[in-house]
Amino acid sequence: MGLPALNNANNEHTSPPEHLRVDEQQLCYSKEPLRDLSHFLVHVEHPLNAEPLLPLLVNAGTITPSDLFFKRNHGPIPNIQLEEHRCAGNRRDGLAQLKEVKGVIWGAGTISTAVWGGPRLRDVLRDIAGIHDNDLVHNYHVAFEADDHVHEDACYGSSIPLRKAMDPLGDVILAYEMNGEPLSRDHGFPLRVIVPGFIGARSVKYLQKIIVQSQESNSYFQQKDYKILPPWVDSHNVDKSWGCAGALGEMNVQCVICTPTEKETILSSRPVVVKGYAISGGGRSIYRVELSVDGGRTWEPVDKIEQAPQKGSGMYWAWALWEKTVSTVNTTTELVARAYDSSGNIQPETPIWNYRGVMNNAWFRVKNVTQMPHHNL
């Protein structure tokens, strides 16, 4: 198998300096795991970046089966025979419609929810590294390094505030299990970080090193990526502009319609059940989900919404799944969904473009759904 086309338009990252380019042999994709990708929208094959189809995602229920969990990679899967919760680039496609963005043009399926198993990072830092609550210095960070090879840096790396790692209610774990089974290679085998409530980019896979330090990770992925750059920064001035925005941590409030999908034709005259998910970052719960059938002019509550807090901490790390029955849809119907989180944060009506296309949480719209009576043959 040939070398990855890392510099195409869909490349997730900007070009690294010459001295950081890894040996071409290290980016060999000949030992990737065998995969069935029939239920995925594959954005990039090498490295594999694929999101599950939206209707399958929401119909799979609260916990996403491991084989349907979205797949996000920056290089070949290391052959050392775990996955993020949610990717900051989720819904990047909505920003790409406004102006070119840099990164995999993810849809809204770059989110899944699994049950992860492993020790608390807090306990590891305390029992093995001797770090205690009293050592909580607010400008300290925990950096993670992966045992992999990527194009942009020596390895994939990232960091989180020490405060998040040590928070008794923060639920950061070092996971070796996903949905009750050992991590697969695609999802970070043998060990990965899970940082709930944060963008997936901080849940480093193939974990090799943990460093407590006084600064954020120096990794490309912390310093020059996953930032909401201001709208006046684009490809012409981005190189000198990375310093003007902070690295992302917690997610914002988000709401997505998973079914029906854009331009879908429903072969049934019965009422249509609209289904979707909503989620916020930092353990904040979903306060309310509203649905419009007329493009956002009028709104109604959804019929049902389910979101469970984490046992113990009571924090809301997992998504809320919601549904609402709509009597009929036709060519003039425009479905729009929006959510409020428990801190009163709401979603903007229209997206604000940013160069990296991250954290797009504008109202989610589904147009051109049509309904035709289904005649049994």
Next chain:
Amino acid sequence: MGLPALNNANNEHTSPPEHLRVDEQQLCYSKEPLRDLSHFLVHVEHPLNAEPLLPLLVNAGTITPSDLFFKRNHGPIPNIQLEEHRCAGNRRDGLAQLKEVKGVIWGAGTISTAVWGGPRLRDVLRDIAGIHDNDLVHNYHVAFEADDHVHEDACYGSSIPLRKAMDPLGDVILAYEMNGEPLSRDHGFPLRVIVPGFIGARSVKYLQKIIVQSQESNSYFQQKDYKILPPWVDSHNVDKSWGCAGALGEMNVQCVICTPTEKETILSSRPVVVKGYAISGGGRSIYRVELSVDGGRTWEPVDKIEQAPQKGSGMYWAWALWEKTVSTVNTTTELVARAYDSSGNIQPETPIWNYRGVMNNAWFRVKNVTQMPHHNL
């Protein structure tokens, strides 16, 4: 002094049931503290509800002097010879323009920042009530009752999650000092709660009782107030709709232009310095502030922004003060400010109306500012 006109259009709350109406004598305002209100916009005299004028607020600096701190009351000041950080009704005026709202029509000055002194509630609960970190049950709450008389209930009351009270980084205190001096009567003498990052309504003044319980406070102010009711709830159906929304806790992201003000005429031909504040809830920092001079079509970064984290916890409880020099303003100028917080939350372009008019954080607009050369006389 006569009885308060509690049922006028500006009354903050809906009418309570008959059995909760307090004796008229208890709502006597003859013993209010002596006050100089020349720097305030007084919305209601009895009970006193007044916000400082916006230019004075921002020019006073990071810490608001006690005599300029906004004054929020639900009844007479108890004569037992402290103030909230921020009020959920801040900027209610923007929602009142869309449709009638219930409550004091606060502008954007219902926010101030003071230095509060007193023991941590966490330590009090641990050392006096014997509550420990291991007792952190996520559905427990800490209820507060005030030693006062209000129209809506037996006393002012409210609650916060036990999780927030016990959070080592939550910084909830029982304050007896404000800006280095004992609390004044207007601000809660002798003791009040300070719940940073939460709406001011939870920072109960004249504190008389603390109760750890398995449910939220039953107080009117927790159950039938300070909620973002859905847009389809108004005065016609509100009585049966309180249960459909949760009680507010953390604030959302907010940004306000304090100077110049709407329709202000500036007597100087020099560039205009635009100043304002931005803040978010839950200890989240301000990620960026942007200013537009053309009504929101184009945006620029502000020149300067200052926000300090809390010593120890590193959380961002206090506002960010920002400023930007604009070369000139004229009748076509429309100043607009917006902020992003560290969780990627942004403000909506237009407000979404809610009956109680709370948590309005739409882009802040200042129109019709004019500039005239200033000729020294």
